[in-house]
Amino acid sequence: MPMTQNLKPSFLPTLHSYLSHCAQEFDQIPVDRKAELSQVAGYVRLKVNAGLPARLTFICTHNSRRSHLSQIWAQVAAAWFKIPGVVTYSGGTEATAFNPRAVTALRACGLEIEPKDPTIPNPVYQVRYSADFPTIECFSKVFNQPPNPTTGYCAVMTCSQADDACPIVTGCDLRVAIRYEDPKAADDTPDESSRYAERSAQICREMLFMASKVLD
Numbered sequence: 237m238p239m240t241q242n243l244k245p246s247f248l249p250t251l252h253s254y255l256s257h258c259a260q261e262f263d264q265i266p267v268d269r270k271a272e273l274s275q276v277a278g279y280v281r282l283k284v285n286a287g288l289p290a291r292l293t294f295i296c297t298h299n300s301r302r303s304h305l306s307q308i309w310a311q312v313a314a315a316w317f318k319i320p321g322v323v324t325y326s327g328g329t330e331a332t333a334f335n336p337r338a339v340t341a342l343r344a345c346g347l348e349i350e351p352k353d354p355t356i357p358n359p360v361y362q363v364r365y366s367a368d369f370p371t372i373e374c375f376s377k378v379f380n381q382p383p384n385p386t387t388g389y390c391a392v393m394t395c396s397q398a399d400d401a402c403p404i405v406t407g408c409d410l411r412v413a414i415r416y417e418d419p420k421a422a423d424d425t426p427d428e429s430s431r432y433a434e435r436s437a438q439i440c441r442e443m444l445f446m447a448s449k450v451l452d
Contacts, residue, residue: 245315245368251346255316258441273442275412277449279390280314280322284417284450289320291389293408296400297378299328300335302394302416302435308342309440311372313447320345322447323371325389327379329401333358334374337423343433343439380406414442 247255276292283290292310296303307326315323334393338347339361351359363372363380373383380386391408392414405411416439 245407254345283365293325294392295379297397298332302340305439309443313443317447325384331376341436
């Protein structure tokens with residue numbers, strides 16, 4: 237398998253500890269979810285073996301929380317397991333904005349996230365996780381709008397509403413439903429912070445598991 241095994245990326249210190257912890261929690265992932273994640277891993281493996289980019293687009297209704305969390309953690313997980321050629325995206329059935337609560341949860345994990353212009357309704361965020369890789373650029377968009385690919389990608393549906401609202405995702409090679417409960421349900425309640433932290437940890441854990449299976 238043409239993986240780049242001699243690459244030794246350096247992660248931000250707090251993030252490195254967080255990833256090390258989540259990578260030890262694969263036993264918390266149910267068997268049926270492991271099967272779904274393994275479908276995505278198989279897609280990535282086929283693309284990498286063919287010397288092609290493995291494009292993953294994570295889709296949720298508003299492209300505000302779960303799809304952004306998935307995009308970021310999948311890109312970080314690919315770097316963690318030294319898998320070349322993985323490029324992640326996110327989109328929705330409509331555009332809103334990257335929710336500040338999700339941004340706060342990711343910062344608590346050790347990611348550095350800054351908006352280019354915080355005064356606009358839908359800011360573009362720069363997400364930094366390592367000095368060895370480019371930052372991830374995140375903002376809310378419809379799933380088939382630039383810079384997202386329109387052909388040759390795997391569509392990962394992260395919420396039931398998006399999966400139901402998009403009976404056809406044009407141009408994708410593979411469509412997989414990996415659904416997550418929306419932390420929005422806890423907004424403006426005492427459980428808000430813990431619910432977002434829980435969802436971020438779950439997605440991180442599962443994206444790390446997915447990336448690990450590419451190497452099988």
